Amino acid sequence: MTEQDLKIAWQQQATEAVAMSPLQLHASAEAFARLIRKRNRIEYVAGAFAIVAFAFYFWLFDGALLRAGSALLILGMLFVLHQLHRRGASPRPAPDDLGAPCLAFHRAALVRQRDALRSAWAWYVLPLVPGMMIFIWGVATELAGGRASGRWVAILVAAVFVAVALLNRWAASRLQREIDQLE
């Protein structure tokens, strides 16, 4: 088979050019919008559940560390939910962007992912770190009667958060290399 034969064979594959009806198009677009709304709702409900739980702990416990940790976690959750609402970008690109040349589109997608990796930990993870550390410290010292070494547990949690941030930065730098390799 020659190269030209191959091209002809490729173009003559059994494919159908079936257009979707307006009803199907609208239904499909709406189904996707519903999926996004559902995803957002799950995040808001999870955030609201955590806020209610830590508000209950704030009311329940007398210890200063537990109460301070609960309050900081509530503030952190509120900040994260606000950011989710403000940023709330759809994972699907805007229809007008889809007509861009493939290279520009590909580069823009990589840049978006790189920026998300660089910034997400700062607004999605970091706001919860102080509250989480103080709360765990409180659990270890105030609930366990000072037997456990809460400080070390809190430091361990902080180390996990730092590792997450570093992993994100590493992934972002990989994307940057990919961007640099594009023409």
Added chain:
Amino acid sequence: MDLLRFLSLSQESRYHAAVEIHGRDVARFVAGYEKDPARRQDLLQEVHVSLWQSLAGFRGQCSVRTWVYRVAHNTCVTHIQKSLRSLERQAVALDDIADRADDAADADLANRRLDLQRILAVVHSLKALDRQVMLLYLEDLDAAAIAEVTGLSAGNIATKNHRLKSLLAARLNNRSRDDD
């Protein structure tokens, strides 16, 4: 249909006209991005919805064919981005694939008789931009048209086309030797 007449149509009519002319090309592109038949059907539907939505904003920035091809490729890349990211370690650039041993592909395709399937396997292993160039090449677009769709420079397209030709020739020759 000329561009001015196309632009005078409603969004729905634009979509139907575009699918009538380029619908089969789009279906072939989708096959180049998704192996699984069920997912391929979903992806095809997604491309149609993207095309319909994007045509509302089409102002004649390029030819209808270029627009349709861009939307199809960009939607496919977005759709498979997650799996593409995880497969990126295995996906290879056009520069490297020609040097790679063909033994594994040969073993895998031992029972397949069609060159088309062999080439499709190569398409599926390429990185996003190289895959786009190869699919457009198989559609018999010239370098200028491929450059317009992809945004790559004509020089880069010429280099990639040269490598594609060598790659296809090597793969088809291997197949001929296997048959002998």
